[in-house]
Amino acid sequence: MKKVNNSPSLFEYLDQFKLNKIFSEGLKEKLSLYQFQNGEILCSKGDEIHKMYFLVKGKVKIYTTSPEGKALIVRFKTPLALIGDVEYIKGMHVLHSVQAVSEGYVISVHYDDVRSMENNRVEFLHFLLQVVTQKFYTESHATSLNRLYPVEIRLASYLLSLSSEKCGSIFHEEMSTSNLTEIADLIGTSYRHLNRVIHKLCEEGIIQRIKGSLYIKDLSRLRERAEGNIYE
Amino acid sequence: MKKVNNSPSLFEYLDQFKLNKIFSEGLKEKLSLYQFQNGEILCSKGDEIHKMYFLVKGKVKIYTTSPEGKALIVRFKTPLALIGDVEYIKGMHVLHSVQAVSEGYVISVHYDDVRSMENNRVEFLHFLLQVVTQKFYTESHATSLNRLYPVEIRLASYLLSLSSEKCGSIFHEEMSTSNLTEIADLIGTSYRHLNRVIHKLCEEGIIQRIKGSLYIKDLSRLRERAEGNIYE
DNA sequence: GACCATAAGGGACATATGTCCTTTCTCTAA
DNA sequence: TTAGAGAAAGGACATATGTCCCTTATGGTC
Numbered sequence: 385m386k387k388v389n390n391s392p393s394l395f396e397y398l399d400q401f402k403l404n405k406i407f408s409e410g411l412k413e414k415l416s417l418y419q420f421q422n423g424e425i426l427c428s429k430g431d432e433i434h435k436m437y438f439l440v441k442g443k444v445k446i447y448t449t450s451p452e453g454k455a456l457i458v459r460f461k462t463p464l465a466l467i468g469d470v471e472y473i474k475g476m477h478v479l480h481s482v483q484a485v486s487e488g489y490v491i492s493v494h495y496d497d498v499r500s501m502e503n504n505r506v507e508f509l510h511f512l513l514q515v516v517t518q519k520f521y522t523e524s525h526a527t528s529l530n531r532l533y534p535v536e537i538r539l540a541s542y543l544l545s546l547s548s549e550k551c552g553s554i555f556h557e558e559m560s561t562s563n564l565t566e567i568a569d570l571i572g573t574s575y576r577h578l579n580r581v582i583h584k585l586c587e588e589g590i591i592q593r594i595k596g597s598l599y600i601k602d603l604s605r606l607r608e609r610a611e612g613n614i615y616e
Numbered sequence: 617m618k619k620v621n622n623s624p625s626l627f628e629y630l631d632q633f634k635l636n637k638i639f640s641e642g643l644k645e646k647l648s649l650y651q652f653q654n655g656e657i658l659c660s661k662g663d664e665i666h667k668m669y670f671l672v673k674g675k676v677k678i679y680t681t682s683p684e685g686k687a688l689i690v691r692f693k694t695p696l697a698l699i700g701d702v703e704y705i706k707g708m709h710v711l712h713s714v715q716a717v718s719e720g721y722v723i724s725v726h727y728d729d730v731r732s733m734e735n736n737r738v739e740f741l742h743f744l745l746q747v748v749t750q751k752f753y754t755e756s757h758a759t760s761l762n763r764l765y766p767v768e769i770r771l772a773s774y775l776l777s778l779s780s781e782k783c784g785s786i787f788h789e790e791m792s793t794s795n796l797t798e799i800a801d802l803i804g805t806s807y808r809h810l811n812r813v814i815h816k817l818c819e820e821g822i823i824q825r826i827k828g829s830l831y832i833k834d835l836s837r838l839r840e841r842a843e844g845n846i847y848e
Numbered sequence: 849g850a851c852c853a854t855a856a857g858g859g860a861c862a863t864a865t866g867t868c869c870t871t872t873c874t875c876t877a878a
Numbered sequence: 879t880t881a882g883a884g885a886a887a888g889g890a891c892a893t894a895t896g897t898c899c900c901t902t903a904t905g906g907t908c
Contacts, residue, residue, distance in 0.1 A: 473749040509741040517705040
């Protein structure tokens with residue numbers, strides 16, 4: 385990460401995400417804006433952490449690996465997202481690794497400053513409570529989905545969560561085959577098996593694969609296949 | 617649930633779990649003690665909820681089911697545990713069902729009272745923040761375990777989490793065969809497959825099954841088999 | 849001790865999924 | 879247009895796991 389100096393962007397981001405009321409005036413002076421590159425590791429599991437980060441531009445993935453090297457992606461994050469909140473509250477090392485999957489920006493602030501200036505401010509505590517509770521809720525929801533349903537339903541749910549409102553829409557440009565590895569890690573299966581399921585859905589005419597990108601052909605049948613589930 | 621009237625127990629529980637500093641004097645007057653029976657459903661997924669419950673005696677299971685009727689147990693809870701906190705913060709319906717697996721007691725308080733008397737008290741907000749963050753952490757930890765490891769390792773981890781410190785210890789008396797169904801639902805497998813894995817660990821001399829109860833025979837090999845993992 | 853009902857455990861088969869490695873496809877350079 | 883390298887997809891086989899239902903075990907009653 386590279387610190388960005390003397391930029392008005394920081395305050396623009398505070399405005400954009402309505403953070404001005406969350407922080408006291410004193411704490412605002414302690415905030416710094418950093419830029420990160422695609423592929424950069426922002427935090428590593430097990431490391432010490434002393435700062436909280438507010439993701440204000442770009443996209444990151446939260447992931448973990450077993451000692452055997454098996455990976456799983458817990459979630460992708462886009463703005464506004466908080467990194468290091470759970471570790472701040474629990475006073476622990478980094479729970480899951482965080483890696484950038486695009487270039488972007490974070491606002492960072494030192495835990496010591498937060499503790500001394502915000503720890504007894506109701507506005508900030510409410511904000512933290514909302515953030516952590518929303519994380520718990522989305523994690524719980526995804527966990528239920530992952531444990532109760534086979535890969536086909538999970539893939540359908542995932543594709544639904546990406547699609548825009550119009551029928552047969554094109555996915556995000558990240559939906560290339562290098563992302564199939566990531567989708568496999570996200571929904572908890574092997575790359576091979578994900579390809580089997582994609583092939584099956586293509587054969588049924590629900591989706592199609594063109595030059596490594598996936599397209600929805602039949603949104604209503606995809607919804608049926610997802611059985612009312614959707615990753616949030 | 618049955619309300620318990622004019623009992624000094626409520627205040628004994630507040631002392632026992634050091635809740636006196638958490639609540640304002642005004643809110644303490646709004647607290648009620650209830651008794652529940654084994655098997656009783658305290659909350660059902662999707663229902664409206666208007667009260668927060670503090671489990672102060674007994675044991676409950678947090679579970680969910682798919683529309684197809686497939687069940688999973690998210691977690692068991694023993695005192696001190698909070699029920700309805702996530703729903704209070706997010707203002708939503710019940711996320712997971714809660715059922716008693718023993719008789720016990722909860723202290724309950726109406727959301728409206730909490731909101732009017734506690735919503736701006738820092739002590740209470742800190743307490744809620746600690747509780748929800750701990751929930752997030754344990755759920756995340758269990759989720760990683762469930763997604764990264766096969767059933768055998770998960771069972772070993774589960775058995776380790778139940779055992780006391782001394783070698784070859786006897787499990788809780790709940791460890792009867794009726795609980796095998798619950799363990800299967802907790803670690804996310806079928807009853808049949810759990811029996812396969814138990815059989816395998818018995819054949820290897822790591823655990824043994826006597827009249828429907830499981831006993832650890834070789835704690836160090838069980839630890840090896842768990843590969844450093846343990847359900848928290 | 850025998851019998852019966854219910855609960856617990858396991859057989860058989862099928863499906864989902866993982867692993868390893870080969871084949872095919874795509875893109876770039878000549 | 880062709881060739882080659884690297885990436886992507888799929889074949890083959892194995893394992894983990896689920897489903898269904900039968901067999902065995904256990905406990906209670908007579």
